[in-house]
Amino acid sequence: MDSQNKALLNYCISLGDDSLTLGHRLSEWCSNGPFLEEDLALTNVALDFIGRARMFYGYAAEIEGKGRSEDDLAYLRDCREYRNFLINELPNGDFAFTMSRQLMVDIFDMGFFEALMQSSDTRLSAIAAKAIKESRYHLRRSQDWIIRLGDGTTESHERTQRAFNELWGYTAELFEAPKEEQQLIDAGIAVDRVALKATWMSAMRAILKQATLELPAQDWAIGGGREGQHTEHLGFLLAELQFLQRAYPGQQW
Amino acid sequence: MNQQNLPLFEIFVRSKRGLDHRHVGSLHAEDPVQAMDYARDVYLRRSEGISVWVVRSSDITASQESDVESFLDPMDDKPYRHATHYKLPKEVDNM
Amino acid sequence: MTENTAPADPRLAAFEEKVANDQRIEPKDWMPDAFRKNVLRQMSQHAHSEVIGMQPEGNWITRAPTLYRKVVLLAKIQDEGGHGLYLYSAAETLGTSREEMVQALHDGKAKYASIFNYPSLTWADVGMIGWLVDGAAIVNQVSLQRTSYGPYSRAMIRICKEESFHQRQGYEATMRLAQGSAEQKAMAQDSLNRWWWPSLMMFGPHDSESAHSGQSMKWKLKRESNDVLRQRFVDQTVPQAELIGLKIPDPELKWNKERGSYDFGEIDWDEFMQVISGNGPCNRQRLQHHIRARQDGQWVRDAMHAYELKRQARDAA
Numbered sequence: 001m002d003s004q005n006k007a008l009l010n011y012c013i014s015l016g017d018d019s020l021t022l023g024h025r026l027s028e029w030c031s032n033g034p035f036l037e038e039d040l041a042l043t044n045v046a047l048d049f050i051g052r053a054r055m056f057y058g059y060a061a062e063i064e065g066k067g068r069s070e071d072d073l074a075y076l077r078d079c080r081e082y083r084n085f086l087i088n089e090l091p092n093g094d095f096a097f098t099m100s101r102q103l104m105v106d107i108f109d110m111g112f113f114e115a116l117m118q119s120s121d122t123r124l125s126a127i128a129a130k131a132i133k134e135s136r137y138h139l140r141r142s143q144d145w146i147i148r149l150g151d152g153t154t155e156s157h158e159r160t161q162r163a164f165n166e167l168w169g170y171t172a173e174l175f176e177a178p179k180e181e182q183q184l185i186d187a188g189i190a191v192d193r194v195a196l197k198a199t200w201m202s203a204m205r206a207i208l209k210q211a212t213l214e215l216p217a218q219d220w221a222i223g224g225g226r227e228g229q230h231t232e233h234l235g236f237l238l239a240e241l242q243f244l245q246r247a248y249p250g251q252q253w
Numbered sequence: 254m255n256q257q258n259l260p261l262f263e264i265f266v267r268s269k270r271g272l273d274h275r276h277v278g279s280l281h282a283e284d285p286v287q288a289m290d291y292a293r294d295v296y297l298r299r300s301e302g303i304s305v306w307v308v309r310s311s312d313i314t315a316s317q318e319s320d321v322e323s324f325l326d327p328m329d330d331k332p333y334r335h336a337t338h339y340k341l342p343k344e345v346d347n348m
Numbered sequence: 349m350t351e352n353t354a355p356a357d358p359r360l361a362a363f364e365e366k367v368a369n370d371q372r373i374e375p376k377d378w379m380p381d382a383f384r385k386n387v388l389r390q391m392s393q394h395a396h397s398e399v400i401g402m403q404p405e406g407n408w409i410t411r412a413p414t415l416y417r418k419v420v421l422l423a424k425i426q427d428e429g430g431h432g433l434y435l436y437s438a439a440e441t442l443g444t445s446r447e448e449m450v451q452a453l454h455d456g457k458a459k460y461a462s463i464f465n466y467p468s469l470t471w472a473d474v475g476m477i478g479w480l481v482d483g484a485a486i487v488n489q490v491s492l493q494r495t496s497y498g499p500y501s502r503a504m505i506r507i508c509k510e511e512s513f514h515q516r517q518g519y520e521a522t523m524r525l526a527q528g529s530a531e532q533k534a535m536a537q538d539s540l541n542r543w544w545w546p547s548l549m550m551f552g553p554h555d556s557e558s559a560h561s562g563q564s565m566k567w568k569l570k571r572e573s574n575d576v577l578r579q580r581f582v583d584q585t586v587p588q589a590e591l592i593g594l595k596i597p598d599p600e601l602k603w604n605k606e607r608g609s610y611d612f613g614e615i616d617w618d619e620f621m622q623v624i625s626g627n628g629p630c631n632r633q634r635l636q637h638h639i640r641a642r643q644d645g646q647w648v649r650d651a652m653h654a655y656e657l658k659r660q661a662r663d664a665a
Contacts, residue, residue: 027409030425031402034645036433037280037291043426044294047419054415071414095648141290151658152651244413244471251529253413258447261440279437281446283652295433315376
């Protein structure tokens with residue numbers, strides 16, 4: 001496989017992994033939400049992300065051309081082969097942590113998919129066109145929640161501030177460009193994520209201000225997701241996700 | 254412990270262009286915008302609508318059954334308001 | 349002086365005439381207090397069942413064996429939650445609140461379908477719950493579409509439209525296992541062995557033993573008897589099991605040509621009583637889960653309310 005195709009394959013797998021890990025985390029809220037309407041809303045968002053994962057994995061499998069399926073990619077790769085950003089694999093924590101993480105991802109996704117819609121790869125631009133409609137709704141939700149929680153009670157304010165402080169260092173990696181992606185960016189296929197940072201930052205500042213929250217200190221960063229260097233959490237996530245396929249190999253479900 | 258109820262909202266959906274909004278049920282939310290978002294998750298999972306109204310339940314005034322006699326019945330004794338009242342020859346009955 | 353001994357109450361007569369004519373009773377209509385209490389009990393317990401039912405199935409979302417099964421299961425459970433919402437919504441038309449109904453559930457005063465007090469131990473249970481439990485629920489709910497209380501009837505119609513997908517996906521998942529490897533087939537058979545009798549118990553006691561049945565039938569809240577519905581479920585399900593090579597765990601199951609129906613064994617009513625009175629395998633766990641989720645969400649609901657008050661104050665200023 002030539003170098004650009006290999007890069008494109010990894011790109012699609014990365015985007016699939018981002019979507020699946022976050023979708024999986026969101027699905028854990030089922031029957032655990034703070035009230036029934038919110039339970040339904042969270043699982044709707046989870047469905048959107050898992051649906052996205054299927055689209056990206058499906059395209060990746062075609063590019064690879066070795067007959068692997070979306071399930072082979074999701075269920076039969078170990079942590080070191082997963083390429084998602086770390087922020088997506090972190091456990092849900094409390095509702096403030098979940099929605100703070102969601103806000104960071106949603107603002108990013110809006111910028112990312114808007115740019116990806118311009119991709120010279122028609123498959124990716126089509127996926128982006130669908131995803132951005134979903135992300136618009138996701139962002140409306142997460143934004144409203146952070147403002148309510150930040151400017152709600154003392155307890156909700158403290159929980160949300162703590163969440164932002166704990167999550168902040170995981171956002172740096174969203175705006176770093178791995179070397180492999182450069183040729184895709186040059187070919188007009190992939191998004192230049194470095195260029196998304198300024199807009200993301202100003203949107204984040206505005207919401208934090210309205211939510212009466214402080215911008216966290218920018219003095220730490222943890223990354224490595226695209227290189228398969230994950231937090232210890234991913235192992236447990238995959239153990240649960242992959243259990244049946246690993247325990248009963250090669251079966252149809 | 255503060256057991257505040259989230260306010261109740263009634264949800265009305267227009268399923269297709271040209272139809273009226275129909276009452277489909279209710280849900281709890283803090284404000285109309287949130288009610289609108291939840292209406293999507295609760296009542297529109299299968300894209301059953303193109304327009305949604307949310308109304309605070311407390312804003313709805315409903316007629317009482319006992320009112321029916323004086324309030325609604327007089328509307329019922331004027332059959333000449335209904336097309337079926339008028340018998341026309343078969344040839345023009347599709348009016 | 350009760351309404352029965354007073355000179356004929358025109359409101360009661362009007363109510364009874366509506367019921368006799370298969371007309372719907374609507375929220376603002378006059379209704380006997382006992383009717384109101386009965387329909388409220390039925391709707392709120394039905395709602396609680398949908399919500400508690402999210403737990404045994406929800407257990408398997410993170411372990412669903414394919415992405416397709418994962419999204420289908422998530423969508424199905426979302427529907428269950430949504431059905432709970434339609435029913436709470438219908439119940440609130442009678443002047444109660446979600447808060448009151450949930451409190452009754454937590455206090456043990458309100459019940460929910462006993463079937464959800466059984467554990468989902470294997471992936472096969474997910475399909476089995478869809479096929480059997482939703483199958484039984486559909487038999488019940490189709491009948492309830494003609495219930496006499498308007499909002500309940502409309503909620504049932506809405507629910508029935510969505511419910512058949514649930515049973516179909518459950519049967520499909522079960523079929524895949526039954527036609528799969530020896531291990532998968534054994535998993536499916538084991539699951540059927542555990543869920544068959546509890547599914548029959550979903551229809552409740554024989555009508556002669558049921559405290560509420562008589563009055564519910566008289567008021568057309570309930571349209572058909574427990575035993576009739578249970579027989580219908582057995583008759584429709586046995587061929588479905590035979591088609592995929594699974595064996596119903598009932599040595600007395602036999603086709604009765606004269607009746608045109610299956611004869612089947614007697615339910616273990618001791619087990620039934622144990623489970624509905626709180627001593628089933630998962631009663632405590634299911635309730636604790638619901639209580640904990642609600643408690644954990646208290647600060648969120650408080651924050652929403654506090655923000656709304658602040659916002660109103662700002663708008664007024």
